[in-house]
Amino acid sequence: MGQRSALITGITGQDGGHLAQLLLEQDYQVFGVIRGQSNVKKSEFLDEYPNVTLIEADLLDSASIIRAVEQADPDEFYNLAAISHVGYSFKNPTLTLDTTAGGVLNCLEAIRLTGRGSSTRFYQASTSEMYGGLDYNRPGLGYDEHSPFHPRSPYGVAKLYGHWITKNFRESYGMFASCGILFNHEGERRGLEFVTRKISNAVARISLGLQDHVELGDLWPKRDWGYAGDYVRGMWQMMQHSEPDDFVLATGETHSIEDFLSQAFNAIGVDDWHPYVRRNEAFTRPAEVDILLGNPAKAEDVLGWKREVDFAGLVSRMVAHDISLLDGNRSS
Ligand code: NAP
Numbered sequence: 447m448g449q450r451s452a453l454i455t456g457i458t459g460q461d462g463g464h465l466a467q468l469l470l471e472q473d474y475q476v477f478g479v480i481r482g483q484s485n486v487k488k489s490e491f492l493d494e495y496p497n498v499t500l501i502e503a504d505l506l507d508s509a510s511i512i513r514a515v516e517q518a519d520p521d522e523f524y525n526l527a528a529i530s531h532v533g534y535s536f537k538n539p540t541l542t543l544d545t546t547a548g549g550v551l552n553c554l555e556a557i558r559l560t561g562r563g564s565s566t567r568f569y570q571a572s573t574s575e576m577y578g579g580l581d582y583n584r585p586g587l588g589y590d591e592h593s594p595f596h597p598r599s600p601y602g603v604a605k606l607y608g609h610w611i612t613k614n615f616r617e618s619y620g621m622f623a624s625c626g627i628l629f630n631h632e633g634e635r636r637g638l639e640f641v642t643r644k645i646s647n648a649v650a651r652i653s654l655g656l657q658d659h660v661e662l663g664d665l666w667p668k669r670d671w672g673y674a675g676d677y678v679r680g681m682w683q684m685m686q687h688s689e690p691d692d693f694v695l696a697t698g699e700t701h702s703i704e705d706f707l708s709q710a711f712n713a714i715g716v717d718d719w720h721p722y723v724r725r726n727e728a729f730t731r732p733a734e735v736d737i738l739l740g741n742p743a744k745a746e747d748v749l750g751w752k753r754e755v756d757f758a759g760l761v762s763r764m765v766a767h768d769i770s771l772l773d774g775n776r777s778s
């Protein structure tokens with residue numbers, strides 16, 4: 447078999463970086479979609495991954511995605527691009543709809559219209575936000591591939607369209623199109639706008655005397671938080687499976703933001719985080735997802751997927767990374 451090729455949208459995002467690394471290690475030829483005429487992440491990305499070929503395209507521009515598919519001629523197409531921030535999606539719902547929902551259709555159509563419907567395998571980044579947390583009626587068991595969907599944000603609603611249009615292309619055209627229903631996954635590459643990285647970065651800055659508090663919204667919601675490196679391995683495993691299917695990736699544990707704060711502040715020797723945290727309504731949402739807990743039994747049984755990093759390990763590696771990053775910046 448010759449060298450395999452993969453096209454990744456969202457390559458500048460958290461999962462895009464982890465996935466590019468995984469595929470390069472496996473000797474794939476990796477192509478990444480990059481948008482914007484002066485994307486600040488471009489040179490940063492190329493410094494880290496000089497062997498990734500970047501293609502200028504935008505999920506909103508269907509012709510550009512067709513050209514990207516023609517240039518990369520991918521064996522595997524990972525659609526990771528999205529407006530992915532839930533809070534932002536309430537403020538910009540139309541852009542979220544066009545990107546996070548319509549963008550998926552543009553990718554699928556690009557594969558089909560370029561005659562690659564039977565040769566290119568497609569991965570869609572579906573999400574636990576499609577469940578919404580309201581119908582959590584099986585305490586302890588968690589959401590699985592058969593649980594009902596009830597999205598609670600423009601982001602969740604848009605992702606549900608992406609999920610169903612991917613299944614529709616599988617059923618209508620026989621495409622190898624799979625959806626990974628991934629619960630929250632975090633790590634050193636997580637954007638600072640997401641709560642875990644916002645906390646790990648603030649805790650690192652507090653420990654170094656660079657700030658004295660952090661402003662957050664609601665602290666009671668619970669999430670099933672795993673490590674992104676484990677989850678991109680699961681994406682790849684879905685693409686190697688004998689048939690297209692949908693899989694939940696999760697840890698099977700759920701923790702509140704308060705739990706995350708305790709763990710993160712413990713890592714710098716602080717027992718009581720309350721003096722360092724202030725509430726700011728700006729970080730709350732019009733509708734909240736109270737609790738998410740996933741059941742990854744199918745991925746474990748069928749794909750042999752297993753997460754390696756646990757909650758404590760995740761928090762401590764994020765805090766340690768942010769401390770060393772800030773230390774390095776201070777001394778350079
Ligand atoms: P992320 O860090 O927010 O990255 C999003 C990526 O999408 C960025 O590379 C961004 O590029 C790109 N993008 C946005 N709009 C675009 C457009 N119009 N055209 C092309 N690219 C565009 O997201 P992530 O955490 O890596 O997540 C990857 C995917 O998994 C997303 O679809 C997300 O919704 C989904 N997901 C994430 C989680 C999680 O916990 N991380 C869980 C379930 C599902 P720029 O650099 O140009 O902005």
Ligand code: F7E
Binds near residue numbers: 531662668
């Ligand atoms: O919020 C609460 C917030 O923005 C987590 C995305 O990757 O995972 C992510 O979505 C919780 C929510 O992630 C702040 O209200 C409190 O209850 O880190 P988040 P998310 O909304 O769970 C899913 C699976 C995805 O698919 C998404 O793409 O934390 N929270 N205070 C806060 N959240 C933020 N961002 N900032 C705060 O200050």
